[in-house]
Amino acid sequence: MSEEQGNPEENKPIDLSKNQNPEPAPFQPIDQGPVTPPPFQQPPPFQQQPPFGQFGAGGFGQQNLPNATASLVLGILAIPACCFYGVFGLIFGVIAWILGAGDMKKYQLNPSLYTESSYKNAKAGKICGMIATILSLLFIVVVVLIVAGAIANPQLFDEFIKGVK
């Protein structure tokens, strides 16, 4: 439930931030032409964000990364979900991994725009997703090996199962 509640609130800021990213371009010519890029990128968010501050969480008009919460929640739910042949665990884990990695890239492109805590959450979500993916993959490999063994040599498989029990 928490990811469903978290998303709509945090999805609004994405659209705004995407709309704002193109805007700094017209400002560049005003700031005395050939200076290094960083001075351009950092000031505009601080000037433009305050009107939209009602959506953001940070003090300086910084927003949370859009998928950080979803990534973290999915990454953690991936382990309890691994029961069904590891398929759901794999799906959840991969989604958490992709969302977390995407948000980390977004933050690194424009660190001043997003809150650091949401960056940490995205990173944690990515790592949890990786761990869950690896566990689920291991389990799926075991299942495939067992099925392959059962098809290739049923008698040996029966003995193996009895041996394990």
Next chain:
Amino acid sequence: MAQPQHSFIDWLGNHLFSCPFKAHFGIDCPGCGLQRSVLALFSGDIISSFKFYPATIPLLFVVLFTIVHLKVDFKFGAQLIKIVFAGVAVIILINYIYKIYTHQLI
């Protein structure tokens, strides 16, 4: 108050999801025991909860802590979640290997 809770847990105990892996192959999967363990924990029996599935308590801790962390936003929250989650994964692996070696995969 105690009796309705108790009967609810009993009712839950009779309505657990069955593991498709175990139904097909007759062997426990790495997640088997989690539901029994959670039920044992709810009825207050920590030791048998640990015996059913050792990773339950840290797993529940991670889930609850994540909910609180997303509301309150601790500074160390993300780091702690990562560490405990990795610990849960290690516990699950060790538990499954231990089960294989001690022939508990009924």
